[in-house]
Amino acid sequence: xxxxxxxxxxxxxxxxxxxxxxxxxxxxxxxxxxxxxxxxxxxxxxxxxxxxxxxxxxxxxxxxxxxxxxxxxxxxxxxxxxxxxxxxxxxxxxxxxxxxxxxxxxxxxxxxxxxxxxxxxxxxxxxxxxxxxxxxxxxxxxxxxxxxxxxxxxxxxxxxxxxxxxxxxxxxxxxxxxxxxxxxxxxxxxxxxxxxxxxxxxxxxxxxxxxxxxxxxxxxxxxxxxxxxxxxxxxxxxxxxxxxxxxxxxxxxxxxxxxxxxxxxxxxxxxxxxxxxxxxxxxxxxxxxxxxxxxxxxxxxxxxxxxxxxxxxxxxxxxxxxxxxxxxxxxxxxxxxxxxxxxxxxxxxxxxxxxxxxxxxxxxxxxxxxxxxxxxxxxxxxxxxxxxxxxxx
Amino acid sequence: xxxxxxxxxxxxxxxxxxxxxxxxxxxxxxxxxxxxxxxxxxxxxxxxxxxxxxxxxxxxxxxxxxxxxxxxxxxxxxxxxxxxxxxxxxxxxxxxxxxxxxxxxxxxxxxxxxxxxxxxxxxxxxxxxxxxxxxxxxxxxxxxxxxxxxxxxxxxxxxxxxxxxxxxxxxxxxxxxxxxxxxxxxxxxxxxxxxxxxxxxxxxxxxxxxxxxxxxxxxxxxxxxxxxxxxxxxxxxxxxxxxxxxxxxxxxxxxxxxxxxxxxxxxxxxxxxxxxxxxxxxxxxxxxxxxxxxxxxxxxxxxxxxxxxxxxxxxxxxxxxxxxxxxxxxxxxxxxxxxxxxxxxxxxxxxxxxxxxxxxxxxxxxxxxxxxxxxxxxx
Numbered sequence: 001x002x003x004x005x006x007x008x009x010x011x012x013x014x015x016x017x018x019x020x021x022x023x024x025x026x027x028x029x030x031x032x033x034x035x036x037x038x039x040x041x042x043x044x045x046x047x048x049x050x051x052x053x054x055x056x057x058x059x060x061x062x063x064x065x066x067x068x069x070x071x072x073x074x075x076x077x078x079x080x081x082x083x084x085x086x087x088x089x090x091x092x093x094x095x096x097x098x099x100x101x102x103x104x105x106x107x108x109x110x111x112x113x114x115x116x117x118x119x120x121x122x123x124x125x126x127x128x129x130x131x132x133x134x135x136x137x138x139x140x141x142x143x144x145x146x147x148x149x150x151x152x153x154x155x156x157x158x159x160x161x162x163x164x165x166x167x168x169x170x171x172x173x174x175x176x177x178x179x180x181x182x183x184x185x186x187x188x189x190x191x192x193x194x195x196x197x198x199x200x201x202x203x204x205x206x207x208x209x210x211x212x213x214x215x216x217x218x219x220x221x222x223x224x225x226x227x228x229x230x231x232x233x234x235x236x237x238x239x240x241x242x243x244x245x246x247x248x249x250x251x252x253x254x255x256x257x258x259x260x261x262x263x264x265x266x267x268x269x270x271x272x273x274x275x276x277x278x279x280x281x282x283x284x285x286x287x288x289x290x291x292x293x294x295x296x297x298x299x300x301x302x303x304x305x306x307x308x309x310x311x312x313x314x315x316x317x318x319x320x321x322x323x324x325x326x327x328x329x330x331x332x333x334x335x336x337x338x339x340x341x342x343x344x345x346x347x348x349x350x351x352x353x354x355x356x357x358x359x360x361x362x363x364x365x366x367x368x369x370x371x372x373x374x375x376x377x378x379x380x381x382x383x384x385x386x387x388x389x390x391x392x393x
Numbered sequence: 394x395x396x397x398x399x400x401x402x403x404x405x406x407x408x409x410x411x412x413x414x415x416x417x418x419x420x421x422x423x424x425x426x427x428x429x430x431x432x433x434x435x436x437x438x439x440x441x442x443x444x445x446x447x448x449x450x451x452x453x454x455x456x457x458x459x460x461x462x463x464x465x466x467x468x469x470x471x472x473x474x475x476x477x478x479x480x481x482x483x484x485x486x487x488x489x490x491x492x493x494x495x496x497x498x499x500x501x502x503x504x505x506x507x508x509x510x511x512x513x514x515x516x517x518x519x520x521x522x523x524x525x526x527x528x529x530x531x532x533x534x535x536x537x538x539x540x541x542x543x544x545x546x547x548x549x550x551x552x553x554x555x556x557x558x559x560x561x562x563x564x565x566x567x568x569x570x571x572x573x574x575x576x577x578x579x580x581x582x583x584x585x586x587x588x589x590x591x592x593x594x595x596x597x598x599x600x601x602x603x604x605x606x607x608x609x610x611x612x613x614x615x616x617x618x619x620x621x622x623x624x625x626x627x628x629x630x631x632x633x634x635x636x637x638x639x640x641x642x643x644x645x646x647x648x649x650x651x652x653x654x655x656x657x658x659x660x661x662x663x664x665x666x667x668x669x670x671x672x673x674x675x676x677x678x679x680x681x682x683x684x685x686x687x688x689x690x691x692x693x694x695x696x697x698x699x700x701x702x703x704x705x706x707x708x709x710x711x712x713x714x715x716x717x718x719x720x721x722x723x724x725x726x727x728x729x730x731x732x733x734x735x736x737x738x739x740x741x742x743x744x745x746x747x748x749x750x751x752x753x754x755x756x757x758x759x760x761x762x763x764x765x766x767x768x769x770x771x772x
Contacts, residue, residue: 242436263492270489273481392409393436 011376012235014369022365029359036352037100043352045104046343050335051356052097053194054218055363057211057331059090060190061219063150064183070153070169071176076246078388079239079378083226085154086371087219091146093367098139105132111200122201122276130197138193142186149179160381169383187212195335198342202280206265213261217254218331224251225324226368228317235377241315242393248314251327255308259301283341292347296337300330332357397571399545400524401427402555404564405538409435412539415562416441419543422558426547430525430534449515453507460502464495524572533566542570655742661729668725672748674755682756685749689741690757698760709737714757715764727754 014022036044062084069077069084077084105112110123111130117123123130152175156168188208196207204210224247230236269277284293304323313319340348379385406412412429419427420443429438439446472478472485480487512518525531525542534540541564543555552569559567625631631639648654657664672678687696693711695702700713712719719727731750734740741750762770 245436267489267492271481273483 011373013373014365018365019369022362022369024362025358026362026366029355029362032351032355033359036355040352041104042107043343043348045101045107046339046348047352047356048097048101048104049108049194049198050332050339051360052094052101053190053211053335053339054332055090055094055097055360056190056194057215057218057335058087058222058328058364059094060088060146060183060187061215061217062088062223063091063146063153063179064187064216065219065223066153066157067149067176067179067183069176070172071180073173073384075384075387076243076391078382078384079236080223080227080243080247081157081379081382082375082377083223083230083236084219085157086368086375087222087226087364088150088154089371090364090367091143091150093363095139095143102136102139105135109135109197109200111197117200126200130200135193138189142189145182145186149175149182157379157382158375160379161376162381164381164383166383168381184208184212187215195338198339199280201276204265204269204277204280206261206268210258210261210265213254213258214331214334217251217258217327220247220251220254221324221327221331222364223247224320225328228321228324230377232317235372238389240391242391244317244320245311245314245393246391248308248320248323251304251323252308252314255301255304255327259297259305262300284337288347289341292333292337296330296333299326299333304330398574399552400570400572401542401544402552402559402567402569403530403540403542404559404562404568405530405533405540405566406562406564407538409539411563412541413437413441415541415559415564418562419541419558423549424543424547426544426550428542428544430531430540430542432535432537432539435539449507449511452510453503456506456510457499457503460499461495463502464498465491468494522576524570528570530566530568530570655732657725657729658733661726661733664729665723665726668723668728670724670728670751670754672751672755674758678752678755679759681749682752682754682759685745686753686756689745690753693738697764698757699764711738715761719757720761720765724751724754724758727757 013019033044033048036047065077065084066081066088068074069081101108109130111117111126112132112135117127128134153172156172156175159165160168188211191208191211195211196203224244227236227239227247228244231239266281269281283289304327307319307323307326308314336353382388404415406415409431412431412435416427416429416438420441427442429435429442431438438444468491469486472487477485479485480490483490530540530542541559543550543559545552556567625639627640629639630637634641657668690698691702693702693704693708694700694714695711698714700711702711704711728750730738731741731745731753745753
């Protein structure tokens, strides 16, 4: 049985190089962000929505993974839980990404034009839900809830580092149980508000689950990449092949889950063949978007499926790292595919579309470097840590 | 003759780490004929024992592909060749609908056939005798222990050395396993009549019991899906009514909604006086009247209403409609004849609707005018 290394879980600092890179990316991203809004506010707003949905995925998905670990009493993931907690810390930052959007609601959302929806039976019917005030209330409520649960989970987890009180694990397990329905509703609201209401006439009851599948996948990929990077740089030295294999297997499972849900959504709409539902897919199957749709299937399902199919590939750190980055890119493409057809004008791709991901990467790195500096990298007080470290498949 | 031979020496370990270590050591020590038994699959064991990857995966792939392509091929045949049905206005060959079924067939064929392959090829069905069966060692490793067994047919095998080797690694309960040649070589006959008669009897008893219990003794209808309803169906007898007939005629004097009965029964003169043709002689009305006239009136009265049809001489001759009497009748009188009939002519209410009867009246007026055209009509 491996005994924890003496320096296990000590706060570390990123190397100067990484920190400098983080700030450069963040500043370049912010500059591009600002420039984009000055030049073409509408297009920037759509890009902003993509970036917002993407990062909200990573942040809320990470909290979900933390809650799931506590709720299921999982042992294997305990040594890596802090990485999920760090990434979950993004929930405090993500709402700021949405603030510019709140000033450009009219560019994004057709329903926000009261005069346009006045003569529209469908939009008049949906007006009690789709109106600016209620929209902002939901947005604030969703992020308050996420931040509240993030705060409670991490406060108990951090307190345990010094008190080593096993009761805190029980409390967090109960919190996890409370978080599950909250997460189910809030993630659905996020998908409905920011993705579905872009086409206010369209509806798909499965879109919340669709966004959820991508959310968990993105959070897993972000965690996998970070864990492996930490491991390679000696921040998490005690992890073994079995841990990485489990991460890879979970990613593989959610790749399939995403494909399953995505196809279910398509199949139901194709079967029912109702014009108010099918136009959404028609839009994504003409004017060049059909190539983006096919690309999405290949990038989001076919490639990662075969890349992570074999047992060996899930234990190969290089492959896992590549696939984690690949899946994050696939999730970004997924969000692009969800949002951009509403913007119209063909398939917009230029420096504005690249500027946002740069900002996101910089933001994640800055948040991570802050978290790593102020928190233990391993929950040293967790009663399951010892078993988690000696985890065997 | 029962002859006891040494099969192997076994040892038990407590943790998966120890058994993986033991397998690696046995491999390093040069043993080739050894095996490991664990209560659950221990990942990394193949690597520790340096086993070649199992060929079962290839079988699974083949069966899975067979399922996928077989499923799609079957549905293609059904929807294109055997029974093409238009479903929701979609093309016959609608691939999205095939995906879930192809997926299920793939999974079911791959799993079931792979298991059968494993039983036949690797477990050598129907012979299932193995020296390790029914030993204390097997009981322990299928509960909570991890066991290694080094076989006596290993070229390096030496009982004392093996015992020392296993003891050195911390193995507990080191014990020999013996086997009986006769028992091992005893091959079960695949078609053992006793076995098959018991199998058939079991199948019969189980299905008969199930049938009787669920269809007779405990019969309940969870959902009738409205297939039985407390109502009378058309053409069915009824116990409620004295005459035993389920279908009831309407009460006398019943008037259909939006439909008044004909008010001039037996009163042709009043009909002629009070009834007015509600239709205007438009082109459509005349076309309609013509087609109805040619269908119902012309067989007797002739295509031009001259009373000169093929029936001439076989029946009481149908009259011409160009007589002064008919020409001077008001529209209502002609309508009345169509409605009630006259002499041998029957009523046409059941064949020709009210509107069409009025249209016919218009058409008869056209024929009469054509027959007695005035000079001014030619201008």
